[in-house]
Amino acid sequence: MTPNPYQAPPTDSLAAGQTPPPSHFVPGRLEFNGEVTRQHHRDAVIKAGIRTEYRNTTRVLIALAGMYALLVSVLVLASGDLDATNLLRTFLATAVLLAGVALFCRHQRWLVGTRVPSFQLALGPIRGWVDRDGLWIETGQSQAYWPLDKLVSCAATHELWVLSFAKEQTFWQTLPIDAFADPASARGVAADLQQAFPPRLPQLLDERKRTPPEAPCLFPMPEDAVAFEGEFYEDCARTTRLWKASKQAVVRTWFALAILLVSLLISIFVLTGFRTLYVALAALWCVFLVASIFVRVWRARRSARQTGRTIAWCSKGWLDDHGYCAMTSLSQTRATWQFFDHAEITDDVIGLYPHEDDVACCLVSREQFADADDWNRATELVRSKFVA
Incomplete structure (x- = not known):
């Protein structure tokens, strides 16, 4: 079965500065036949970064905690009050905040890096293709199709190509690069799409x-x-x-x-x-x-x-x-x-x-x-x- 319900718009009709549609970056059909594991879905977040809040939140909290600890240290040194009680209070205040940051980052890692990847639907042997019309994936017990013009964001590494078609980004499609018949072409298309449609923050609806x-x-x-x-x-x-x-x-x-x-x-x-x-x-x-x-x-x-x-x-x-x-x-x-x-x-x-x-x-x-x-x-x- 070859789905073809959508016709890609001509790229020469684009206004100046407008991002071309996803079909502009796909030269032809890219077929794949391989296996998707739970680790692939996890790497879609951890390595490829399809969910940007995972990295961004961790980096921001660590940076703020570091700035807080540095500011506290500077203020204590500037005050000249270096008695044991004041130093102990400063140490405890910093340690309490760092503990809270560490617990929140750990929860964030579990939620976005473990829980959400654990319920992605495509798992095990898969085959299909990506073309100018859309993405087609078959497993042993399911078939699914996503029109390429509905693409929201894309993330890629040397080993993975991740596509998200919903703004909530609860589900995404993870494609191992080595599953493609032409890995080099797939890797190039994935990189181009990631540049044009980079990972973005998930929306509520x-x-x-x-x-x-x-x-x-x-x-x-x-x-x-x-x-x-x-x-x-x-x-x-x-x-x-x-x-x-x-x-x-x-x-x-x-x-x-x-x-x-x-x-x-x-x-x-x-x-x-x-x-x-x-x-x-x-x-x-x-x-x-x-x-x-x-x-x-x-x-x-x-x-x-x-x-x-x-x-x-x-x-x-x-x-x-x-x-x-x-x-x-x-x-x-x-x-x-x-x-x-x-x-x-x-x-x-x-x-x-x-x-x-x-x-x-x-x-x-x-x-x-x-x-x-x-x-x-x-x-x-x-x-x-x-x-x-």
């Missing part, structure tokens, strides 16, 4: 997902399939295992941030000789920081609201005896039932989980089916494929 998919479907729908189509609302997932697993990660992140801010306050409190005025000023700054994060999240979620509910994405597809098929404005996926490790059915959604844990899931809501009969047919089909 990708507004493009709220656009109904309009491209032709690349997979034929069987006659006995149960079709679904429409908006998937965020509140439909609140009772799922995915929501609980995601909430645990959010709570853990806020806890790590709280430890960092508390360590800063304690450090200032000790350093200033237990004077509450300076701690109060620092606490006000911490409150402002946390409030700004909440406001940013609130604004992003408000932009996705419709009739009081937040739209997560628009999708359409079907369930059949063979498996699951879905498409959004960003991608198309066809997977067999064997692709999924387990499933769940709630009053509102069907959840299909590719991994043993619950951090990644394909969701279909009851509202996306045409009527109650289709919903019942779909749930019975899923139950028959995942016998308890």
Whole structure:
């Protein structure tokens, strides 16, 4: 099957200074056939840097901690007060802050460098190609396609080529360079795309997902399939295992941030000789920081609201005896039932989980089916494929 639903725009129509589309950098079809491991997905963050906040946050915190320690040392030396009590207080204040920074950086490394890479979908033997139209990946139990004009960012090393098509950058596609039939050409294209579409900070929401998919479907729908189509609302997932697993990660992140801010306050409190005025000023700054994060999240979620509910994405597809098929404005996926490790059915959604844990899931809501009969047919089909 050779998907070709999109035509690349001519590069000579670009305005001066405008970045050419991704297709401009791909001279032809680049085929690959190899194997993707969990370490490849981890290296996509650690080495290639597809998630920029991993490196940036660590560097900024280490730099600030170093500047803090240097400033404290300079102030102590300038004051000339070098008695044992003052030196001990300075050492403790610096040590407390460094401990908070170290714990937060460790959490960041776990979250972005370990947890997120662990639930990437393409794993094991893969084959496919990259061409001017898009990226096609096949595994033993799935097929997926991403139009190249939806590319958000690209990262590359001598061994890896990483492409991200969603602004949240929760998922990305990792391609080992040695899997390509022409590694040198793949390496060159990856480097050019990285320069034109470099890694960027992930966004809370990708507004493009709220656009109904309009491209032709690349997979034929069987006659006995149960079709679904429409908006998937965020509140439909609140009772799922995915929501609980995601909430645990959010709570853990806020806890790590709280430890960092508390360590800063304690450090200032000790350093200033237990004077509450300076701690109060620092606490006000911490409150402002946390409030700004909440406001940013609130604004992003408000932009996705419709009739009081937040739209997560628009999708359409079907369930059949063979498996699951879905498409959004960003991608198309066809997977067999064997692709999924387990499933769940709630009053509102069907959840299909590719991994043993619950951090990644394909969701279909009851509202996306045409009527109650289709919903019942779909749930019975899923139950028959995942016998308890």
